Amino acid sequence: MFLQQLVNGLTIGGIYALIAIGYSLVYGILRIVNFAHGDIFMMGSFFGLIISKASGLSFLVVAPIAMACTGMLGMLVERLAYRPLRGADSMSVLICAMGVSTLLANLAQLIFGTQTHLYSVGFQLRHFQFGSVSITNLQFIMVIITVVSLTILLAFVKKTKFGIAMRATSNNLTTAKMMGINTNIVISITFAIGSMLASGAGMMVGMYYDAVFPTMGFSYGIKAFAAAVLGGIGSLPGAMLGGLTIGVVESLGSAYLSSGYRNAFAFGIMIIVLILKPTGIMGKVVREKV
Amino acid sequence: MTNLLRIEQATLYFGGLRALYDVTFEHRGDEILALIGPNGAGKTTLFNSITGMYKLDGGRIIFQEKDISNMRPYERVHLGIARTFQNIRLYSELTVLENLLLAHPGCNRETIWGSLLLGKNFRRNRKKVVEDCEAILELIGLSDQATQSATSLPYGKQRLLEIGRALATDPVLLLLDEPGAGMNTVEKAELTSLIKTIAKDRKRHILLIEHDMKFVLNISDRIIVLDHGEKIAEGSPEEIPKNEDVVEAYLGKQNFELYSGHDASPANLDNEKSIAEEIK
Amino acid sequence: MKLTSLWSTFRASRNFKWVVLAAIVISGSLLLLLPFITSNTYVLHIMISIGLYSVLALSLNLVTGFAGQLSFCHIAFYGIGAYTGALLMLRLNVSFWIAMFAGAFMAAIFGFLLGLPTLRLRGDYLAIVTLGFGEIVRLVFVNESWLTRGPLGLPGVPAPVLFGYRFSGRVPYYYLILVVFLITWFIMRRLTVSGIGLAMLSVKSDEIAAESVGIRPVKYKLMAFVISAAIAGWVGTFYASYIAFVSPDTFMYTDSITVLAMVILGGLGSLPGAVVGATVLTLIPELLRAINEYRMVLYGLLMIVMMIFRPDGFWGMRYRVKNAYKKTIRRVKDD
Ligand SMILES: Nc1ncnc2c1ncn2[C@@H]1O[C@H](COP(=O)(O)OP(=O)(O)O)[C@@H](O)[C@H]1O
Numbered sequence: 055m056f057l058q059q060l061v062n063g064l065t066i067g068g069i070y071a072l073i074a075i076g077y078s079l080v081y082g083i084l085r086i087v088n089f090a091h092g093d094i095f096m097m098g099s100f101f102g103l104i105i106s107k108a109s110g111l112s113f114l115v116v117a118p119i120a121m122a123c124t125g126m127l128g129m130l131v132e133r134l135a136y137r138p139l140r141g142a143d144s145m146s147v148l149i150c151a152m153g154v155s156t157l158l159a160n161l162a163q164l165i166f167g168t169q170t171h172l173y174s175v176g177f178q179l180r181h182f183q184f185g186s187v188s189i190t191n192l193q194f195i196m197v198i199i200t201v202v203s204l205t206i207l208l209a210f211v212k213k214t215k216f217g218i219a220m221r222a223t224s225n226n227l228t229t230a231k232m233m234g235i236n237t238n239i240v241i242s243i244t245f246a247i248g249s250m251l252a253s254g255a256g257m258m259v260g261m262y263y264d265a266v267f268p269t270m271g272f273s274y275g276i277k278a279f280a281a282a283v284l285g286g287i288g289s290l291p292g293a294m295l296g297g298l299t300i301g302v303v304e305s306l307g308s309a310y311l312s313s314g315y316r317n318a319f320a321f322g323i324m325i326i327v328l329i330l331k332p333t334g335i336m337g338k339v340v341r342e343k344v
Numbered sequence: 345m346t347n348l349l350r351i352e353q354a355t356l357y358f359g360g361l362r363a364l365y366d367v368t369f370e371h372r373g374d375e376i377l378a379l380i381g382p383n384g385a386g387k388t389t390l391f392n393s394i395t396g397m398y399k400l401d402g403g404r405i406i407f408q409e410k411d412i413s414n415m416r417p418y419e420r421v422h423l424g425i426a427r428t429f430q431n432i433r434l435y436s437e438l439t440v441l442e443n444l445l446l447a448h449p450g451c452n453r454e455t456i457w458g459s460l461l462l463g464k465n466f467r468r469n470r471k472k473v474v475e476d477c478e479a480i481l482e483l484i485g486l487s488d489q490a491t492q493s494a495t496s497l498p499y500g501k502q503r504l505l506e507i508g509r510a511l512a513t514d515p516v517l518l519l520l521d522e523p524g525a526g527m528n529t530v531e532k533a534e535l536t537s538l539i540k541t542i543a544k545d546r547k548r549h550i551l552l553i554e555h556d557m558k559f560v561l562n563i564s565d566r567i568i569v570l571d572h573g574e575k576i577a578e579g580s581p582e583e584i585p586k587n588e589d590v591v592e593a594y595l596g597k598q599n600f601e602l603y604s605g606h607d608a609s610p611a612n613l614d615n616e617k618s619i620a621e622e623i624k
Numbered sequence: 625m626k627l628t629s630l631w632s633t634f635r636a637s638r639n640f641k642w643v644v645l646a647a648i649v650i651s652g653s654l655l656l657l658l659p660f661i662t663s664n665t666y667v668l669h670i671m672i673s674i675g676l677y678s679v680l681a682l683s684l685n686l687v688t689g690f691a692g693q694l695s696f697c698h699i700a701f702y703g704i705g706a707y708t709g710a711l712l713m714l715r716l717n718v719s720f721w722i723a724m725f726a727g728a729f730m731a732a733i734f735g736f737l738l739g740l741p742t743l744r745l746r747g748d749y750l751a752i753v754t755l756g757f758g759e760i761v762r763l764v765f766v767n768e769s770w771l772t773r774g775p776l777g778l779p780g781v782p783a784p785v786l787f788g789y790r791f792s793g794r795v796p797y798y799y800l801i802l803v804v805f806l807i808t809w810f811i812m813r814r815l816t817v818s819g820i821g822l823a824m825l826s827v828k829s830d831e832i833a834a835e836s837v838g839i840r841p842v843k844y845k846l847m848a849f850v851i852s853a854a855i856a857g858w859v860g861t862f863y864a865s866y867i868a869f870v871s872p873d874t875f876m877y878t879d880s881i882t883v884l885a886m887v888i889l890g891g892l893g894s895l896p897g898a899v900v901g902a903t904v905l906t907l908i909p910e911l912l913r914a915i916n917e918y919r920m921v922l923y924g925l926l927m928i929v930m931m932i933f934r935p936d937g938f939w940g941m942r943y944r945v946k947n948a949y950k951k952t953i954r955r956v957k958d959d
C-alpha cells in the first residue's frame with residue numbers, strides 16, 4: 055500500500071514537475087506568475103484528444119503536433135496579453151494573467167462542454183506486478199518521458215547558445231538587450247517551451263486518469279505552482295524536486311489522511327513553505343534594489 | 345562624548361561585490377555632515393543601511409546610544425531618522441499635500457475608530473497635521489502646488505518635495521541623498537539656504553550625499569569620503585580638497601565629478617564637454 | 625483623456641454642488657421609494673443583487689484598490705460568513721442580527737489568520753495563496769458533512785425577525801441591503817479619506833517609500849484584509865437568509881473573479897467605481913440573457929483588455945477628490 059502510493063505519487067509528481075517548469079521559466083525571465091499556465095496545460099491535453107480523434111493517427115504522431123499547437127498558443131498569449139504590459143506594475147500583469155486564465159478555462163467550456171471527456175486515444179494499458187506494487191506500462195512511459203524531457207531541457211539551457219541567451223535574459227533583461235540579445239524572441243520561445251512541456255504533461259494526465267475537463271487547469275496549475283515555489287521558483291532542478299515532493303505528499307496524504315482533501319495538501323505545503331522559507335529549497339536570496 | 349549617530353565597522357556585500365567595508369564614523373549632532381565619493385562608492389548603500397532598507401553583514405549602527413542595526417525601517421523613522429531618495433520616490437497618484445500628509449505621524453497613526461467617528465479632538469488633531477504640512481509646503485515653496493499631482497512638478501521641485509516629505513515625519517536626523525542632483529545653479533543656491541534653514545531654525549541634524557564639490561564645500565561642516573566602500577578620508581571642507589587620497593580617488597579614475605558635479609551652469613557644461621572630448 | 629478634462633471643468637463650475645446634490649436627492653428618493661414604484665419581484669431581486677455585489681466590490685476594493693493586494697478569495701470570506709450565520713441560525717436558533725455579526729467576526733478571524741503570515745510575501749505569491757485558500761475553504765464546506773451537510777447544502781435558513789415582524793417577500797430584504805450598503809459606503813468613505821487610507825495607498829504604490837516615512841506596510845495590508853473579509857462575511861449572512869439556502873458551489877473562485885472584474889471595470893481605488901462596476905456587471909447578464917453563457921469569457925477578456933488599455937477603470941483614481949483629508953476639517957473651529 056505504502057509503496058504503491060509512493061510509486062503513484064512519483065508518477066504524478068513528475069507531471070507536476072513538467073508543468074512547474076513552465077512557471078519557473080517564465081518567472082525567471084519576466085518575474086510574473088503566469089496564472090494562465092494551468093489552462094494552457096488543459097488546452098494542451100484537449101489538443102491531443104481532438105487531433106487524435108479527428109485524424110485517427112497514431113498518438114506518437116499526434117503528440118508532437120498537439121505540443122506544437124500548445125507552444126503556439128503560449129506564444130500567442132505572451133504576444134497578445136503580456137507583451138503590451140511589459141514594464142507595467144505587477145498588479146496589472148497579475149490581473150491580466152488571471153484574465154487569460156479565466157478566458158481560456160471558459161472558452162474551453164464553451165467549445166468542449168463542461169463535462170468530463172474520456173481520453174480514448176487507443177493506448178493499451180498493461181499492468182506489471184512487482185511484489186505488492188502494481189505498475190502500468192503507462193507509468194513507465196510517463197517516468198521515462200518526464201526524465202528525458204527534463205534532461206534535454208537542462209542540457210539545452212546549460213549548453214546551447216540559445217540557453218545562454220535565456221539565462222542572460224533571466225539574469226537581467228535590460229543588460230541582455232544591450233548585449234544584443236533579441237529578448238522578445240527569447241521570451242516568446244520560453245513561453246513556447248513551457249507550453250509544450252505542459253501540453254506533454256496534459257496528454258499524459260489525460261491518459262493516466264482517462265479524463266480531461268475544462269476546469270482542470272485550476273487545480274493542476276496551483277499544484278504545479280506550489281511545486282515551483284517549494285523547489286525555489288526560477289530553479290529548474292528545484293521545480294523537479296518540488297513536483298515530486300508534492301506528488302508524493304498528495305498521494306500519501308489522500309491515502310492515509312483524507313481523500314476529500316486531496317487538492318488541499320499541495321496548497322497547505324505551499325503556504326507553509328512560503329511562510330517558513332519563501333525562497334524555497336533551491337532558490338536564492340536577492341536583495342531588492344532600493 | 346555622546347554622538348547622535350555612530351556607524352561602527354559597517355560591512356555589506358552584494359553577492360561577491362563588497363559595497364561597504366569597515367566603515368566607521370560618527371555624526372556629532374548640530375552639524376551638516378557630508379558624505380562624498382565617486383559613483384558606486386557605496387554612499388547610497390550606506391544610507392540604505394542606516395535607514396534599514398539593507399541589513400549590514402557586519403558592524404553596527406548606533407543612534408542616540410541605541411543599537412538600531414536590527415530594526416525595521418519604519419521603526420527607525422519612529423526614532424527620528426528620515427531620508428530622501430536619490431531616485432525620487434514620490435507618490436504620483438497623490439497630490440503634493442497628500443505626499444506630506446501621509447508622512448506625518450499624526451496622520452499615519454490615525455486609528456480606525458477615530459477615522460470612523462471623526463470626534464472633535466480627532467478633527468483638531470487632523471487640523472494640526474494639515475497645518476504642519478502646509479507650513480512645510482510654505483518652507484519649500486510649494487504652497488501654490490498643493491493640489492497638483494506630485495510627479496507633475498518639475499524635477500527640481502520634486503527633490504524639494506522629497507525633503508518636505510522627510511521633514512513631515514518630524515525627524516531628528518535628516519538624510520539627504522543627492523538633494524541637488526539635476527538642479528541648476530539658482531536652484532542649488534536656494535537649496536543651500538533651505539538646508540541651512542532646516543538645520544538651524546528647525547533644529548534638524550543633517551547628513552547629506554552630494555556630487556557637486558562646490559555645493560558640498562559651501563554647505564558642510566565636515567566631510568566623509570568613501571571610495572570602493574571604504575572610508576578614505578574625513579575632515580573639514582578646508583582639508584578635504586587637499587587630501588591626496590581623495591584627489592587620487594576622484595582623478596585617478598578619471599572621474600571628474602569632484603570639480604564639475606552635475607552642475608548645469610554653462611561654465612561647467614563647457615568643462616564637461618572638453619573633458620568628454622579629451623577622453624575620446 | 626477628454627472625459628477627465630470635461631469632468632474637471634464641471635467640478636470647478638459653480639453649479640457642481642447643486643447638480644451633485646440634486647442627483648443625490650433624486651436617486652436617493654428613487655431608491656427609497658422603489659418598492660412603492662414597482663412591486664415587480666424580479667426588479668427588486670436585481671436591485672438586491674446589485675446591492676449585494678456593490679458591498680462585495682466595495683470591500684474587495686479596500687484590499688486591491690487601496691492596499692494594493694490582489695486577493696482571489698473574497699468569495700471564500702463571503703462563504704464563511706454565510707455558513708457561520710446559517711449554522712448559528714439553524715442549529716442554535718441564534719437571531720439573524722447576531723448571526724450577521726458572528727458571520728462578519730468569523731470571516732475577519734480567517735482573514736487575520738491567512739493575512740498575518742502571507743501579507744509579508746510578494747504580491748504574486750499572495751495572489752496564489754489566496755487562490756489556494758479559497759479552494760480549501762470550499763473543500764471544507766464539501767467534506768465536513770457532519771457540520772455542513774456537504775454538497776447537499778443547508779436549506780431552510782430562517783428569515784430575520786425585526787420587532788416581531790418576520791421578513792417575507794423581497795421588500796424588507798431590499799431595505800435591509802440598502803442599509804447594509806449605506807453602512808459599508810460610510811465606512812469605506814471615512815476610512816479611505818483618512819490617514820489610514822493614505823497609508824494604504826502609499827503601501828500600494830511603493831512599500832519602500834512607505835516604510836521610509838514610518839508606515840508599516842504589513843499593518844495596513846492586514847487592516848484592509850481583515851476589514852474587507854469582515855464586510856464580505858457580513859453580507860454573506862444576509863445572502864444565506866435571503867436565499868434561505870447555502871451550498872458549496874455558490875462559493876467558487878470564479879465568483880471571486882466576478883467581483884474582481886467589477887472593481888476593475890469601475891476602477892481600482894474608487895468607491896463610486898466599485899458600485900458602477902457592480903451595477904453594470906450585474907445588469908448586463910440579466911438584460912442580455914443570451915450572453916449569460918459567455919459571461920465568464922467576457923470577464924476574462926475584460927480583465928485583459930482593461931489592464932492593457934485602461935488599467936484605471938472607467939471611474940478610477942483620477943476622479944478622486946483631491947486633498948479629501950483636508951476637507952474633513954472644514955468645520956473645525958479654533959477654540
Ligand atoms: N541591491 C543591489 N544589488 C546589487 N548591487 C548593488 C545594489 N545596490 C547597490 N549595488 C552596487 O553597490 C555599489 C555601490 O552602490 P551605491 O551605494 O548606489 O553607490 P553610490 O555611492 O553611487 O551611491 C555599486 O557598485 C552598485 O552597483
Ligand SMILES: [Mg+2]
Pocket residue numbers: 387388389430
Ligand atoms: Mg547614490
